[in-house]
Amino acid sequence: xxxxxxxxxxxxxxxxxxxxxxxxxSSIWQVSPDxxxxxxxxxxxxxxxxxxxxxxxxxxxxxxxxSLLELVHPDDVERTREQATLTQQGKPAIKFTNRYRxxxxxxxxxxxxGVAEDGVIFCSGRDITAEVxxxxxxxxxxxxxxxxxxVSQDLLVAVARDGTFASVxxxxxxxxxxxxxxxxxxxxxxxxxxxDLENALAVFANVSxxxxxxxxxHRLRHRDGSYRWFAWTAALAGELIYGNGRDTTAERENAAxxxxxxxxxxxxxxxxxxxxxxxxxxxxxxWSVSPLGHPQQWPQSLRSVVNLVLGSALPxxxxxxxxxxxVYNHAYGEIMGAKHPxxxxxxxxxxxxxxxxxxxxxxxxxx
Numbered sequence: 001x002x003x004x005x006x007x008x009x010x011x012x013x014x015x016x017x018x019x020x021x022x023x024x025x026s027s028i029w030q031v032s033p034d035x036x037x038x039x040x041x042x043x044x045x046x047x048x049x050x051x052x053x054x055x056x057x058x059x060x061x062x063x064x065x066x067s068l069l070e071l072v073h074p075d076d077v078e079r080t081r082e083q084a085t086l087t088q089q090g091k092p093a094i095k096f097t098n099r100y101r102x103x104x105x106x107x108x109x110x111x112x113x114g115v116a117e118d119g120v121i122f123c124s125g126r127d128i129t130a131e132v133x134x135x136x137x138x139x140x141x142x143x144x145x146x147x148x149x150x151v152s153q154d155l156l157v158a159v160a161r162d163g164t165f166a167s168v169x170x171x172x173x174x175x176x177x178x179x180x181x182x183x184x185x186x187x188x189x190x191x192x193x194x195x196d197l198e199n200a201l202a203v204f205a206n207v208s209x210x211x212x213x214x215x216x217x218h219r220l221r222h223r224d225g226s227y228r229w230f231a232w233t234a235a236l237a238g239e240l241i242y243g244n245g246r247d248t249t250a251e252r253e254n255a256a257x258x259x260x261x262x263x264x265x266x267x268x269x270x271x272x273x274x275x276x277x278x279x280x281x282x283x284x285x286x287w288s289v290s291p292l293g294h295p296q297q298w299p300q301s302l303r304s305v306v307n308l309v310l311g312s313a314l315p316x317x318x319x320x321x322x323x324x325x326x327v328y329n330h331a332y333g334e335i336m337g338a339k340h341p342x343x344x345x346x347x348x349x350x351x352x353x354x355x356x357x358x359x360x361x362x363x364x365x366x367x
Contacts, residue, residue, distance in 0.1 A: 035110065035125035043067050043084065046120070055127050057103030073099035073107050083114070084121065091116070097128065155220075155230060155245035163187045163204065166240055175247055177223030193219035193227050203232075204241070211235035217248060272310065278330040279310045281341055290345040292325050317348075324348040324363065 029036055029049045035056075036049040048063040058071075072080050076098035083094045094114045099107040109132040110125040149156055149169045155176075158167040165183045172178050176191075192200050196218035203216045215231035222228060229252050234243035272283045272295060287294045295303070302320055309316040309329045317328035326348045333340040336351070343351040352359055 033127075035123070035127075037063070037123050039068055039084070039114075039121040039123060041119055043069060055102075056100060056108060062103075071101045073101065075099075083112075097132075100125075152244075154247070155243075157188075157243045157245070158240045159188055159204075159243065161208065161239060161241070163189060175228065176220060182223075191220045193221065195219075207234045207241050208236050212243075215246070220245075272306070278328065278333050278341075278344075281344065282310075282327070285344065287345070290325070291323065292320065292327075292345055319348040319363075326351060 032049060032051055033054070035051050036047075037045045037052070038047045040046050044066075045064045045068055048058070048060040050060075052058045052060065052063050056071075063071075068084075069077050069080060079096065080098050083096045086094055095112065097109060097111045100110050102108055108127055109129045111128045112123060112125045114121045114123045116122075152169055152171055153174075155171050156169040157165065157172075160166050165186055165188060168178075168180055168183050170180075172180070172183060178191075188204075189197060189201065199216075200218050203212060206212070212232065212234040215233055217229055217231045219227040219229055228247060228249040230245035231248045232243055232245045234241055236242075272279055282295070292298065295306075298306075302318070305318050306327050309318055309327065312329055313331060315329070315331040315335050317326055317332045319326050324347055325345050326343060327345065328336070328340075328343075336343055339351055349356050349359060349363065
């Protein structure tokens with residue numbers, strides 16, 4: 001049986017082990033990227049590791065020469081004092097964040113853990129400035145997004161992959177009369193016009209594969225049963241498809257009204273349907289500067305006569321009104337020579353001014 005070692009040998013072994021552990025702790029103290037230190041009951045750091053210099057620019061001598069509160073951001077002083085008091089009152093450990101002043105005057109966010117033992121608070125602080133700034137930037141982006149979501153005049157929507165509404169903005173109420181709680185959980189297909197449903201389903205399926213950048217137009221049902229047109233762009237993000245729908249109803253109605261007006265104008269100018277250069281020139285001319293006005297406003301009697309003149313192969317003209325404004329056909333235009341096309345719509349006697357004296361008596365006899 002091995003004899004028990006003398007007590008002195010055991011103590012020597014323990015002392016040696018303690019020295020090793022102390023050396024390891026000293027190494028950690030020196031190389032730790034976190035702020036390490038001890039705070040006494042008066043609120044002064046008694047020790048500070050080299051990380052204080054790396055993170056904040058303060059030497060150990062500078063840190064231990066001032067109250068810990070002198071380096072704390074003014075807005076965080078009271079909270080820091082409260083946490084230190086709790087630790088001194090026997091709370092096992094504290095965890096909190098505050099801002100510490102760098103030597104250059106800026107501030108750094110520190111996440112602290114403190115433990116009290118034998119009248120001293122052992123502290124460890126980690127620089128979380130980057131994380132805090134990133135969180136603030138993300139929060140700002142979210143606030144901007146939420147603001148844009150709230151004030152947008154377009155329909156904004158998040159739709160789950162199964163086609164149910166996950167989120168809508170207030171424009172759905174303004175433009176379509178649907179309250180948010182009436183839409184959430186419903187299938188988006190319930191609001192589609194039956195004639196547009198097949199195309200809408202195909203587009204929805206494709207958005208899962210690639211963003212919809214070219215607007216897709218379809219009709220959605222208003223709460224009153226009517227339909228409005230919307231042009232959509234959309235993209236998949238995570239498990240939701242986000243879409244933006246611009247109301248194009250008014251644009252379509254205006255386009256239809258303009259087309260109808262063009263059709264009316266085209267029909268009203270049917271009497272200028274000749275294929276000759278003169279008929280074409282009359283259709284394209286700016287009649288707004290002529291005393292005769294636009295052909296659309298001509299009396300039916302003038303329209304009928306002009307239609308007859310333009311359709312004739314013989315030289316013919318019409319001199320209309322008190323000033324005898326002239327409209328003629330292609331054959332008569334050839335007779336006018338250099339006076340055509342400037343003579344179209346001009347007073348008859350002004351066109352033939354060089355023989356006005358000979359023509360005037362004949363004109364008076366005809367009238």
